[in-house]
Amino acid sequence: TTVYAGQLLARIVDNFEIEFEDKGISCSFINNIAPEATITVDPDRITQVFVNLLGNALRYTPAGGSIKVLVDEEGADLLVSIADTGPGIAADHLAHIFDRFYRADEDRSRETGGTGLGLAIAKEFVEAHSGRIEVSSTVGEGTEFTVRIPLDNADHASGKQR
């Protein structure tokens, strides 16, 4: 299925707006991608990827925090960055967070629920679309997940000369 990347992301983020607001988290959405840029994907699975990432941002970011979603184009790829001001993930945990059933902090995990599958599924689905998912995190500052998925026709989508 071919979908407009910017539209898909806008809709997904929109669906989280009320939950962010209820928890006292501010959310900004910056859409820098050309409106005609498309990706050919399984829309349910790609939606699941971003629902899992935004769900984590919502779950792990305390009230008063903020989440920034950026949608852009990088070379031939759609680039989506989801950055939060949550607790961050320690370096020794960071290497394992995409493993099935892995949860970084057992005490926090108990009170926040979850099974530890969200990121494993996200990684599997992104990679099934020839994409990549990366994380960078600083304890006490926050976490940023970056997803790259090939655009259908990068030259067309951007309107830029290459």
Ligand code: ATP
């Ligand atoms: P679920 O299966 O419901 O998604 P989960 O959220 O625990 O459960 P994952 O989404 O796979 O599982 O995340 C794995 C672990 O990575 C989490 O338990 C948490 O410790 C850590 N983590 C993930 N996202 C964040 C984030 N944005 N900020 C801080 N820690 C995070």
Ligand code: MG
């Ligand atoms: Mg999760």
